Amino acid sequence: MTERNAWKINGFVALLVLVALFFGSLILFAAEAILTGIITTLLFLIFASGFRIVQPNEAKAVIFFGRYMGSIRENGIWLTVPFSTYKKVSLKVRNFNSAKLKVNDVEGNPIEIAAVIVFKVVNSAKAIFEVDNYEKFVEIQAETALRHVATKYPYDDFQGNAASLRGNTEEVAAEIAKELQTRLAVAGVEVMEARLTHLAYATEIASAMLQRQQASAILAARQMIVEGAVGMAQMAIDKLTQDGTVELDDERKVAMINNLLVTIVSDRSAQPVVNTGSLYQ
Known part of the structure; x- marks a missing residue:
């Protein structure tokens, strides 16, 4: 899925047209021009069904009988494809705090690790149609990437010859963000930052x-x-x-x-x- 702009008209201009159609239909019915009045009323109802209000930092995907017609990102009131439905997605920057995960480092020592992920949606079409629930998808993939990266490093390098989770937090965070971005690209999500929030040996050792x-x-x-x-x-x-x-x-x-x-x-x-x-x- 590729996000594209949906057809739309400024809502305030469209409101003026609708008001003109409404009063025009009343005048036609009063003048006993029944057929013309019915046509004018139908036009009024058709265009009235296409109004959409978009909030700031929000996108609405327009769907016309099961077909994706595009997305509206600009906030305000708009007239778009009549008789269409929509799905909205937030474009705000959000945080996800992972739970404390118990994994084994590269040396087999059990450790506890957790991270915070800062992300936002950059492609509304992928976020809505490529995955079932992009927020749940981010949660699961974040924990998976965190487990995978944690198993590649030792908790601490006592010899001082290699990178470790405790001694190279910047490098580890950058690798987590890079791997997570690869996993979340299919959902149209951009990873802005990843940071470790908890790192410790498991209680038994x-x-x-x-x-x-x-x-x-x-x-x-x-x-x-x-x-x-x-x-x-x-x-x-x-x-x-x-x-x-x-x-x-x-x-x-x-x-x-x-x-x-x-x-x-x-x-x-x-x-x-x-x-x-x-x-x-």
């Missing part, structure tokens, strides 16, 4: 995955601390050597590095021990 995330965070923090400690120890030795304040042999350098690393890497505050020498000879 949430505790275990939280411990895994905490362990990964601790390891990453320790790695950063060790790298910083090594750099600080190297800087201290280079500074002492450059200034010539203290001459350190290899054994003392090793001892200094060991003390610095233990002090910096330890998760507790260092307790200094002062050597005051022996009290007894």
Whole structure:
């Protein structure tokens, strides 16, 4: 189905014609011109059946005895094909909030995911005639696309080598919108935006995955601390050597590095021990 413009005439102009036909028929009947009066009355009834009122951001598909005659998008009052029926569809921008879906990510972990879809109808003929109920069609296809995209990514990439649902929300949302647009094109619907509104591990594995995330965070923090400690120890030795304040042999350098690393890497505050020498000879 391809949307096209229906034949129409400005309704206010048509009203003037109808008023003229109505009073003309009265005058003809009064003048006993019965046949002409009947014809005028029939014309009045025929044209009166073709009036349609279109609200803003609304389209009406005109149907004449089962045949699609076109759509009227311009708001106002119009005279269109007489004895025709119509089906209306809203052209407003709307939101659809999907339910929380329980799916498995690419690694097989059960997760909960939900999204909001912003869409509008751009082809009234397809929305009315190509699918039974375009709103229900959007709902089902949105959940299907969300499930399909969720199974292509891991919830989180602990190695930092690939895209993930949690770490690449913009890319995931763009892919959901792209796939959903492909699915909804048959219904004449344009997907304007898709965003994740809920993303979490399923309750049965949430505790275990939280411990895994905490362990990964601790390891990453320790790695950063060790790298910083090594750099600080190297800087201290280079500074002492450059200034010539203290001459350190290899054994003392090793001892200094060991003390610095233990002090910096330890998760507790260092307790200094002062050597005051022996009290007894």
